[in-house]
Amino acid sequence: MSTLSTPVKNAITSLTQSQHEPFYLYDLDALSGHLKLLTEQSVVKLWYAVKANPLSSVIQTLDKAGFNFDVASSGELQQVLAQGIDAKRVLNTGPAKSKHQIETFLTQGVNTFVAESLNQVAWLQDAAQRHNTALRILLRVQLRWPDNEKNPLGGDSLTPFGLGAQEWGALTVSDYPNLDFVGLHIFQWGNMLEAEKLASLWQQMVDPLMTLAQQLKIDLRVLDLGGGLGIPYADGQPHIDWPTILRSLEHIKAQTNIDELWMELGRYAVGECGYYVNPVVEQKQNYGSNQLILAGGINHILRPAVTSQAFPATLLRESTSATIPYTLHGPLCTALDHLGEHSLPCDINEYDWVVFGQCGAYGFTESMPYFLCHTLPSEYIYQSGQVRCIRPPLTPENYLR
Structure with a gap:
């Protein structure tokens, strides 16, 4: 767990002497040091899941560290853009992308989207055609997992995130000339603390995802593994082993022969x-x-x-x-x-x-x-x-x- 350093403890103590209401404090020095460790690698492209903490100062710190930004609403988009961040560094995720929201994102210059349904693919094509532009698209895939793996985002449960491989099989990518289907996105687990277990889950998904890409005739250049890296909340819980995570990702990257691996870190980045x-x-x-x-x-x-x-x-x-x-x-x-x-x-x-x-x-x-x-x-x-x-x-x- 995070340690309350003496300077931060002194700062908190001083604040308590002048007020009587609860408050939050964020140690940006500690955050910068942590982010430096995460970005000193060339294995995976890192995005920050803004839902974890949209505070301007936190976003600015992630920006300085070299992160890009995963946003799931128009409000999050405006908050990111307000920090002077280029819209081309934004990835639009989230299950409820309405036609209005898609239009808002395109108008602001966002060109990379995670599609969660066949409807969203059609709406993205229509919007891209109206704007006379091309969009980069990742299809979010929801796999069913054996052994009753459970977690906040699904495991083997049915969730609103993406579609199953069979449902995506109805897609004909050539029907959408303004959409460049660059990759697949999968994320079905949360706050994992065991690097080996997470690596095992990733490994189980490789074959069905590669099979789907071949079936859809997608030139798979990006594999987005979402987030899921956890932090300990209870005494005795371990910290996840970041070097082991990187080795697992490097193996998957070589195995799939793709150009880029992506991850969207929230809790693990700033928690x-x-x-x-x-x-x-x-x-x-x-x-x-x-x-x-x-x-x-x-x-x-x-x-x-x-x-x-x-x-x-x-x-x-x-x-x-x-x-x-x-x-x-x-x-x-x-x-x-x-x-x-x-x-x-x-x-x-x-x-x-x-x-x-x-x-x-x-x-x-x-x-x-x-x-x-x-x-x-x-x-x-x-x-x-x-x-x-x-x-x-x-x-x-x-x-x-």
Whole structure:
């Protein structure tokens, strides 16, 4: 898990002395160092999945590191373009590409799309023809997996992402002269921590994908493996082995004889750089359990309710008291507002702050911020020893109408 360095801890402590609402802080120095390790290779082209964290400062840091950008909505596109990034460095993913959205992307200069259906292929052709342009297209393939492999994006479950090989078999690529079918896209697993298991899944998909490309008479130049590389959320979980990942990808690239391998990293790129800092409202004992009630909950950080997996948590101040198990709850009037079970010092009280780690990805923008009309959290960046407020807290009187 990410380590709270002394300078960052001091910065967070200083911020807590001047406010009483939860906030996020992102360590951009740590992020830059991590991204440098990821980009020092020539095996795979890296895209950043903007859904993980669309904050301008985070996007700018990824841009400086040499990443391109995977966007899944018109709003994400505008956010990326607002940072001065060329639309030619954007890949449009996402299952719901309407005719209107396709038109918006083409008008802004995007020319690379992942098609999720036969309808989308037809709509992309029509739009490209109207614009008198050629588009690069990847077909997203959904494979069924043996042994009941399960994960947030499908495994062997039916999802809205792409089509099966049989369904894509109805496509005649010559019917779409404005579309250059450069490759295939597949991504059906999330937050994988075992490099060998991920390599095994990739290996299982090679033959059916190559067979589909031959059937469709596609000159396969790109194979997009999506993301799925995980970060540890619980004590004892390993970090995924990036060198092993690269060796596996190099093997697949040689095996398939394709020009480019692509991956869209979100959580693995930015997850470990972020912290959610949350004040304690009270500690209480209930039916033999120790409970902590916090000022912020799934209105700011929804993932524990969605995945039943908590972000790691620690007490901000130092304590020599024995640790005991607590269940952590936010302020919302629903039992869903549960932030996990954690071992924390028994002397924790209403003046303390709890720091949740691994929050650089799937934090605030994945939350349900308006329920019960609480204040929206501020966001800070830490860079070169300085703290800067990127977005101040937003109170209900400023967002309710």
